Amino acid sequence: MSVYPISGEVRRVSVLADGVTPAPAANSHPRSSLTGRVVVFDTLAGGAFSTPTTGTARVAGRQVAIVDRQPQVEIANLDLGTVAIDSAGPEWYLVLTNHGPAAFVPGTIETSARDFIVSGGSCLESVGMAIAPGASCTVQIMLLPRALGPLSSTLMITEDGAAPVVVTAELTGVGGDPTLASIPSGGHGGDAVVGTMGGTMKFTLANVTNRALKVVALALAGTDPNDFVISRDQCTDQKVAAGSTCELSVTFRPTAGGRRTATVVARTSTDVYATILVSGDAHYAPTLTASAPAVLVGSRLAIVGNGFAPNANVTVGWADGSGSATTVTTDGSGAVSFTLVLRATDRTGQRTLVAQTIDGQVASVFVKVLAKGAAFGPNSPAWPQA
Structure with missing residues (x-):
């Protein structure tokens, strides 16, 4: 088993190629590396785990199996806007998220250009310490342009x-005379279901010059610009006096799961710009429905799933592990339909049918399976009650 301490989730290591179905083997004596990246165990079905080289057959029977799993780690790109020459700009922070299944252990944190400074953050404080699956840490960045x-x-x-696993983020900025400053410099739109509206983040743009200026455009850029919307704009086409401010709001509207990030770019008539980093966390909330609450053995039942990720492989099987699982693929909207043959x-x-993806999207539905010859109908004792 692989344990995710942050979420309390437990996943099997010994699974078939679909990543979900338990492997048909007697497995014992598991041992895990310190970070959980390598799992070694004794198995009676070596053929389920061995990877043959060209021209060789799988090795069957009892053997030691080794499962090597790499952590999936991500961090957003960042545009730090315009900063005065030889002056340190505001401190920004980026969030490194480990999606698992193994721990990530930061060793060195550095930038490739001296204008961008790593000024702190919990990732720096955690050097040599494991970032568990489901956990995150921060990296604080400042721009000190020299040209x-x-x-x-x-x-x-x-x-x-x-x-080693290496995670990178592209940093950009401009050395020049800043005209706008955002208060705050970034925001988080909370956690939302994909396809729904999340939280709204409010920002103030301040004119930091000694003259009036005009904001000509607010635009979304960066990694996931389509996951956010500028829901309130009192800045575009407005002349902001020296020392004065204007207001804007950004709403999180995720189109996919995971950590989503974007950059709000505020540009003035002098073509100088300021940036705001926005982010949010999104997840899928799939559902599974059956065409009837009860079904006779030896018959068929239509099953419909909605709310999964688009074009995802979904493995469907009984929660008790009996029978064989079926893998189906969702359409472009995350929906799937298939016929269950009993x-x-x-x-x-009373049984539970479970549909799940390799990355943890799960939905289930209760189905009452009736023996042939049993009374079957809304008025029968065997019919599921509300």
Whole structure:
């Protein structure tokens, strides 16, 4: 088993190719590396885990199986806007998220250009310590431009040791005379179901010059601009006096799961710009429905699922593990439909059908399986009650 301590989730390591169905084997004596990246165990079905080389057959029977799992880690790109030459700009922070299944251990944190400074953050404080699956840490960044014009750098967070995982973020900015400053410099839209509206973040743009200026455009850019909407804009086409402010709001509207980020770019008539980093966390909330609450063994039942990720492989099977699982693929809207065929030998009674993806999207539906010859109908004792 693989345990995710942050969420309390437990997942199997010994699964078939679909990533969900338990592997048909007698597995024992599991041992995990310190970070959970390598799991070693004894198995009686080596063929389920071995990977043959070209021209060789799978090795069957009892053997030691090794499952090597890499952490899936992400961090957003960041545009730090316009900052005065030889002056440190505001401190920004980026969130590094570990989606698992193994821990990530930051070793070195550095930028490729000296204009961009790693000034702190919990990732820096956690160097040499494991970031567990489902957990995150922050990296604080400042821009101290030494020349006029566009600047760029790569932020690199690298593990120590052999075969390290490296996560990178592209950093950009401009050395020049800043005209606008955002208060605050970023915001988080909370957690939302994909396809719904999340939280709204409010910001103030302040004119930091000694003259009036005009804001000509607010635009969304960055990694996931389509996951946010500028829901209130009192800045565009407005002349902002020296020392004065204007207001704007951004609403989180996720189109996919995971950590979503974007940059709000506020540009003035002098073509100088300021940026605001916005983010949010999104998840899918799939549902599963059956065409009838009860079904006879040896018959068929239509099943419909909605709210999964688009074009995702979904494995469907009984929660008790009996029978064989079926893998189906969702359409572009995240919906799926299929026909469940019940065998004459299937177990009867109240049962749970589960549909799940390899990345943890799960939906279920209760189905009462009736034996042939049993009274079957809304007025029968065997019919499921509300």
